[in-house]
Amino acid sequence: xxxxxxxxxxxxxxxxxxxxxxxxxxxxxxxEDVVYEMPQTRExxxxxxxxLQFNTEYPGDxxxxxxxxxxxxxHAAAWLDTRVGAERQExxxxxxxxxxxxxxxxxxxxxxxxxxxxxxxxxxxRW
Amino acid sequence: xxxxxxxxxxxxxxxxxxxxxxxxxxxxxxxEDVVYEMPQTRExxxxxxxxLQFNTEYPGDxxxxxxxxxxxxxHAAAWLDTRVGAERQExxxxxxxxxxxxxxxxxxxxxxxxxxxxxxxxxxxRW
Numbered sequence: 219x220x221x222x223x224x225x226x227x228x229x230x231x232x233x234x235x236x237x238x239x240x241x242x243x244x245x246x247x248x249x250e251d252v253v254y255e256m257p258q259t260r261e262x263x264x265x266x267x268x269x270l271q272f273n274t275e276y277p278g279d280x281x282x283x284x285x286x287x288x289x290x291x292x293h294a295a296a297w298l299d300t301r302v303g304a305e306r307q308e309x310x311x312x313x314x315x316x317x318x319x320x321x322x323x324x325x326x327x328x329x330x331x332x333x334x335x336x337x338x339x340x341x342x343x344r345w
Numbered sequence: 346x347x348x349x350x351x352x353x354x355x356x357x358x359x360x361x362x363x364x365x366x367x368x369x370x371x372x373x374x375x376x377e378d379v380v381y382e383m384p385q386t387r388e389x390x391x392x393x394x395x396x397l398q399f400n401t402e403y404p405g406d407x408x409x410x411x412x413x414x415x416x417x418x419x420h421a422a423a424w425l426d427t428r429v430g431a432e433r434q435e436x437x438x439x440x441x442x443x444x445x446x447x448x449x450x451x452x453x454x455x456x457x458x459x460x461x462x463x464x465x466x467x468x469x470x471r472w
Contacts, residue, residue, distance in 0.1 A: 222417070257435060259461035261469040268468045277464070286439065288422045290349070290415040295422035297439055308384060310437035310454055312413065312424055327437055329456040334386035337404070341395045342388040 224319050226289035229296050232313070232321060236273060237282045245270050249320040256326050269324075278302040282309075351446050353416035356423050359440070359448060363400060364409045372397050376447040383453050396451075405429040409436075 228247055235244035245266060254263040254272070263269050279302065286297040292315040300307050307328060314323040334342070355374055362371035372393060381390040381399070390396050406429065413424040419442040427434050434455060441450040461469070 226417075256461075258456050258458050260458075260472045261461050261465075262472060263469050272465060272468045275465070275468075286420060288415045288417040288420050288439075290353075290417055293413060293415050295415045295424070295437075295439075297422070308454070310422075310456070312415075312422075312437075327435070327454065327456040329385050329437070329454040330459065331385050331387075332457065334383075334388050338388075338399060338402070341399045341402075342390050345387045345389060 221291050221315075221319075222289045225292060225294050225313075225315050226287055228315065228319065228321060229287045229289060229294045229313055230284060233282050233284050233296065233298065239274075241270060241274055244273065247321050249316045249318070249322040252320075252322055252324065254324045254326070256328070258328060348418050348442075348446075349416045352419060352421050352440075352442050353414055355442065355446065355448060356414045356416060356421045356440055357411060360409050360411050360423060360425065368397060368401055371400065374448055376443045376445070376449040379447075379449055379451065381451045381453070383455070385455060 232244065232247050235247065248266045248269065250266050252266055252269055254269050255261070263272055281301045283299045284296060285299050288295045294313045296311040296313065298309040298311060300309050310327040310329065312325040313321055316322040359371065359374050362374065375393045375396065377393050379393055379396055381396050382388070390399055408428045410426045411423060412426050415422045421440045423438040423440065425436040425438060427436050437454040437456065439452040440448055443449040
């Protein structure tokens with residue numbers, strides 16, 4: 219199978235399995251030595267068991283949906299719409315695949331709302 | 346030329362032209378009706394003239410470098426290392442191309458550092 223196509227399918231399956239709490243399916247997509255990073259908090263999780271535990275223990279009634287997946291060889295980026303209860307947030311996820319087509323590296327960004335700086339009101343509209 | 350390859354080249358050129366303040370080159374990559382959005386501040390800029398002005402007026406000694414570009418047909422994602430003076434921040438940028446291979450939509454996320462929630466110290470390392 220074409221590498222980009224395989225990567226795209228794996229990333230969709232990663233999000234879908236998490237949303238369905240299909241942890242067997244989710245784990246089957248991960249390399250044993252997967253590394254998960256959240257640069258905003260400078261947190262890193264190493265290895266499939268710890269990363270699975272992180273996900274299964276993650277608190278709240280959280281939901282994930284793909285807004286867009288961009289796949290390019292062994293690399294991908296996923297733009298997600300997430301929700302915990304009534305609170306919605308977008309996420310930007312960067313992924314890398316191993317030789318075997320398993321997810322070997324995941325970097326999550328959780329950008330939060332902030333107030334725009336002054337001085338550009340003449341160029342922008344708000345929503 | 347292959348659409349994905351063209352998209353990848355345009356995205357690299359977009360970052361490189363901005364970094365070099367090559368506004369003629371930068372503008373030549375943009376569709377006339379380009380839409381730029383920053384969802385964190387709910388700001389939107391419409392059209393090439395306003396978006397060019399936004400960039401040329403952007404304050405500070407800012408610098409951009411590509412960490413990764415993922416291109417997939419007319420879609421791309423760019424992971425950037427940015428710096429203003431000594432302050433460094435990563436950015437996640439989502440791009441779409443027009444029929445003519447020009448950038449028609451840009452969505453920027455500027456994720457800021459935050460403190461991790463309690464309860465996952467047993468799974469993570471910090472850096």
